[in-house]
Amino acid sequence: MHLACVDCAARHPAEMLYACSRCGGILEVADPARLPRPIAGAGMWAADAALGVADPAMVATLGEGATPLHRVPRLAAAIGAAGDLRIKDETVNPTGSFKDRAVAAAVARARELGLPGIVCASSGNAGASAAAYAARAGLPAIIVVPARTPAEKLTQIAAYGARLVQVEGHYSKAYDVGLEIARRHGFANVTTTYLNPYGVDALKTVGHEVFDQMEGTVPDWILVPTGAGPLVKGVVQGFRERSPGRRPRLVAVQAEGCAPIARAFASGEREVRAWGPPTTFASGISDPLVGYERDGTHTLDLVIASGGLAVAVEDAAIRQAMALLARSEGILAEPTGASSVAALAVLLADGRIARDATVVCLVTGHGFKDLKVWRDMPADIRHLADPADADRLVETTLAGGTAASGATGGQPLRDAS
Template sequence: MELRCVDCSKPHPLALLYRCDACGGILEAIGDDGTPRVSLGETVTPLLRAARIEASLPGFSGEIWLKDETRNPSGSFKDRLVASALGRALSLGVRRVVCASSGNAGAATAAYAARAGVPAVIVVPAHTPLGKVTQIAAHGAILLLVEGHYSRSYDLALALAEQHGFANLTTTFINPYAVAGLTAVGTELVEQLGGAPSHVLVPTGSGPLVKGIWQGVTDAGATTRLIAVQAEGCAPIVQAFDQGREQVHAWGTPQTIASGISDPLIGYERDGTYTLKLVRQSGGRAIAVSDDALRAAMQLLARSEGIYAEPTGASPIAALPRLWAEGHLPADARVVCMVTGHGFKDGKVYQDLPVHTHRVDDPTDTAAVARICEAALGMS
């Protein structure tokens, strides 16, 4: 394994380095030297055919598949990054870690650090959903709540790493060993489908999952079109794509229920620029979805396919109708939607959605109860 800058190609030693010392570019890990990962039993996640979602797209004759990353030990795809990055940190002798997170990476870092027996500091925005904060705290990590957007948490974690000897497990592009842990997603897709999908829809903040899928599919000798999905309230990569720019500019204050992709990229815009480059190289695109579309997609996933996903995890489903309506998906497309985070991460959004709840005053009156059920099911 070696580290190499994606911009100037300068090689670097295997160490805890976060940027190229020549140009400040993103570092990527090339190859695999067999460093053991810290494990909680993560394995290949299910790939499920979504027939009812296919049927919701009039005229669509292809395939929709759901890569269910909610089955990872802490409930999100972030486990893959943290397992890899923490294993590398321990091999280099570092015994304390820090992670800036919008929630999922922090939960993964807290869980895997507990497994490894090392202290963890998790830095999150103060408005992080309660489900994610509760999960982080349960594992005994030191939890730092920072007012404002995610990029402020990112800056604090970087300072703790560079000035106080913490291994930085933040899951943007800052830790090349973490990003390398996502290559398996792309190779899994090719193996599970018996070939590459035509399109992969990826919830996207800074974009390491886009890179991991691209790398894994490429390593398998195949190609796919990458669709980076962002929230309308925080869409710096989509904005650059729509405007035909090569450089991504930082976003302002995010406004979205999709906390997992609520990343304005302030101070590390190069991450977004690299992701944009990969999307364009693949022949794909970037698309933003509204909060209303996210809520509808969450309901569709839960009620039609049995998958309980947080808003970020449902974002690819939210993007499908528009992609189809605007002609960005061929009728026979073979599409994979990355469902990246479990619904327990942000139960508040579900609690605010309408549900089929009825009060039963007399549970012995089964005829009355049956009438309630039949009416609710449209059988009366």
């Protein structure tokens, strides 16, 4: 196993390195180490795990990966998809997001290399994951987050016993603090941009699983909620390994309030520039890429090479997609998680994706992560003063007289008395 630079192809030893010492480029794991045997019952480690870790005793698993790929006929009908639409449900990972795959692998490699602790800059989800896996591995953890991270994410990080550091400003500020702690103290930086090659490498398991679950059908399109974009790379790499002949087109989905990659794509630029202050409620993809614009450019390259798209969606469309996912299929997503479905609705409507296409939307994070957004959503709440009125409630429920069909009607839960 060694590390290779994606830009200049320089070869580096398989240590905990975060950038090419020659050109500053992104490093990736080449010929990854393989476990001598799969770890029984352990999600992504139970498949043919070549995930950069050679010693099974170093793997501190919580069962990450091996997530379901759901058929979603009611959601498809609601957004006008007439082909085969599937949801890859990453909300069911142990801490509620796909980050568990990357962090589990990066923490295992950190243990194998004997590093003293874990540091992670995070908009919330990777931090929760790093805190959980550090606890599982018995390592100390420092999690650095922007001050405006949703309360549920902060609560989850703190619950796992990590040291939580809040910094003023947006995600990129937290990122810089994480770099310093890793550089000065030798902690393993498991920040889930393209920084940690072992973490990024593990995201290929998403591509592997989708390919295996589609039973030989390669989807026409896969839509990926995208901050810096390592999950885009994971899907590309997974399909490259499983299906060299035919590959899906990728859509990198961003929020209109923070869309550096989509902006570059729309204007035909091949270099991604940093975004200003983010103005979206989708915290998981609220990454302006300040100081690591190169990550965005790498993601843009991958999207273009796949024949795909990078698009930005409005918060209102994301809110609508959250309601549809929950109310038509029972899948509770945070805003970032539902952004892929919001983008699909837009792309079907304007014809950029054909209605009969085979499509997979990645839903990346659980709705429990950001309950404030849900509390503000219209809900169907009735108060029952007289038990005799229950009959009429059942009648109207059976007749479909509920707010279950979308984000309109009913009243927000917080206003209910």
